[in-house]
Amino acid sequence: MDAELLRETRLQRHVRTPWRGAKLGLLGIPAMFVGLWLLTVFSMITSLIGVLLFPSAVTLLRNQADVYRDLIGRWTGVRIERPYLPEPEYEPGAHGVLKRFLVRFTDPATWRDCLWMLADPIVVLFTAALPALLIVYGLWGFALAAFAGGVIAGYGGGEWYGWVHVQPGYESDGGLLATTVVLGAVFTATGFAIGPKMMTVYARWGGLLLGPTRRSELALRVRHLTETRSEAVDASAAELRRIERDLHDGAQARLVAMGMSLGAIEHLLDKDPEKARILLAETRASSAKALHELRDLVRGIHPPVLADRGIGDAVKALALDHPLRVEVTADLPARPDAPVESAAYFAVSEILTNAAKHSGAARVWIDLRYEHGMLRITVTDDGRGGATLDGGTGLRGIERRVGTFDGVLALSSPPGGPTIVTLELPCALSSPKTSPS
Template identity: 80%
Template sequence: MDGGTVTETRQRETRLQRHVRAPWRGLALGLLGIPAMLVGIWFITVVSLITSFVGVLLFPSATMLLRTQLDAYRVRINRWTDAKIQRPYLPEPEIEPGLNGLLKRFARLISDPATWRDYLWAAADPIVVLFTAALPGLLILYGLWGFALATFAGGMIGHYGGTDWYAYIHVTEGYDRDAARLVSTVVIATACVVAGHLIGPKMLEVYGQWGRFVLGPTKKSELALRVQHLTETRSEAVDASAAELRRIERDLHDGAQARLVAMGMSLGAIEHLLDKDPAKARVLLAQTRESSAKALHELRDLVRGIHPPVLADRGLGDAVKALALDHPMRVEVTADLPERPEPPVESAAYFAVSEFLTNAAKHSGASQVWIDLRYDNGMLRITVTDDGRGGASLDGGTGLRGIERRIGTFDGVLALSSPVGGPTIVTMELPCALSSPKTSPS
């Protein structure tokens, strides 16, 4: 079987799985509507009491309860559909104690448009879900009930004097001896099961669009969330810059500066020994020359840590390839960058890749790493894959969270896939423009 046929087979298997799973996912979303409806009833009850102090006191907790319930919807809709829904709530400052803090929090929550959109969801979703996500699953269940009627349940109903209707077919005494009614039941049941599986993915996507429309952020909350994100990333960028300056100062003080001071003292001693003890002066000169070479090497390493010359001269692709050559593991690099990203983005991407490789060497137990760099639709996309043991996480203390914060300064995002047993795949995307030729002119 050639590669194309294998790919097509996998795609067919994926579509088949999607058609099989979508109806049951829709039913799960429908069942989620039951607690959401109950929470919505409690919320509107609290709202009806707002004219009294009891309503003001209970409103924040009722709102938070509703938000918690609908966060479960967002997680599942994001996981099961292509509709990606962000939390729409306006950023909430630190809660102040006392009555004044309670009133301020009440005012913030009641003026947040997302609060009332949440209630709209809780009120309308039990109806919407029945005609979208849950409909395919209900059709399949109805079809399965038809098969049960045709095999044993219809005869039992008739035997005990019961009566029922399956679509237009009357299930009563003698039903199990009427071939025409049995065949009709099987045909309708089969049609329901097939239709449920066929329309399952489409109905789930329609439901996802409904979820994004109601549960997603408004323009106001998008702007507020954007401001909050920029504030956080600016603070993190300032902290990172301060930490980098402290590192440079420490490296200069402990390394090159200390050697230069020692060289100055040695030169002073040599000056006094030239006439008295030339042989000892020559020994000190040799040691001073070694110290000067070490100081120069440390300065070069320091400069390389600030902005590697190969990155400045050759660009990100060649700089990562040079990084791979010096790495103890086997590293394969594929770079498809027609031009160079902006220098700050290029530098952030380079050091992120360097950190990924360091993590792989220290923690993954991998023997080989694959790095793919490409630019597509305004995004610099970098994928680092290793064949290690897996099990990495953003909270595992491996530096990935720091990388995520650092690229967040540029509106970058980081995605991690690391199942136990491997492989570990880290994908990083940075929005940027390609602004200069691939290599700088000489």
């Protein structure tokens, strides 16, 4: 759900929703013309110009539909996924143009979007825009009672407001004036009262046409799994190369040196026991360093505290060794599966490293909790802000890491801070939480 929507109080939502509905109602005017343009291009489909214009008309249609999806998500919390089928790479030339036309023409989402653009200007009047219309009508009632009714009656005009007939003599009839004010108040209050409910109805209408069909859901799912599988394979290969490099450059080199030293010690035991004793001490120190490097390597693969105590205590241990002041709050009734814990741990570790390197922060707050089948981790720092997913800070890599588990990463980092990174990983809790000993 959008952060702005979460911060709204119930009263604020009732006040703001009617005007949001009015904006959606006004948006229906250009949307209708976009839908009509697609139908116009479709009518020329038997000619070359229709084939050439159709893909760009569909792009315009999809951009307009994306505006609706974004607004519905921000104002109702109902997230509507883009339903379009994956498109292949198009080769240049006439064959590529024809293939692009056929792919977009046969995508059911194209015609569902078109139906939305043509029908929404009517539907929105009876759903999202209805509260604003009621409020405006209620305000018109106040205007009639205050001055407009007298003006209309003075010029010999007449109109009905509800069941009140505005005609000559209206401005001097206290009963009619009072009834008009009451009706205006009822219409205005009703508009504010039903605003959120009407917006919810409108969001369901949006999900019906702007959301993915079963076919597109399966296609999008296949594409997502293909991408995450490829990313998981690449990440595993990179991790294996890192382990191999660390072993080769660290512990392996020390063990080879220890073997050579032991060979030298064997030859020196009888000839020069004192030098052999010095080499033996150096070999003992090398063995300790090799053991330390192997332990660091193991921690980099899967920290023992993570295996023994779970993600909550592992992140707390991570915070103790961090150069910034890090406060950790963990509310996990049980432990997630080990792969999810590992992905979450290393994601948090990378975010903390980014905060130390790039944010200029003094403090970091980490919140871990389990809600609605999701492991939710929020990392907030008081730094300068301005972080982006493409800013070279490794956040895109973290997004790919959690994406392997169908997780998502959300970033909020306005200039001046704070920076808030939120991770959500779907998972089940598999074992009871370890109690502190």
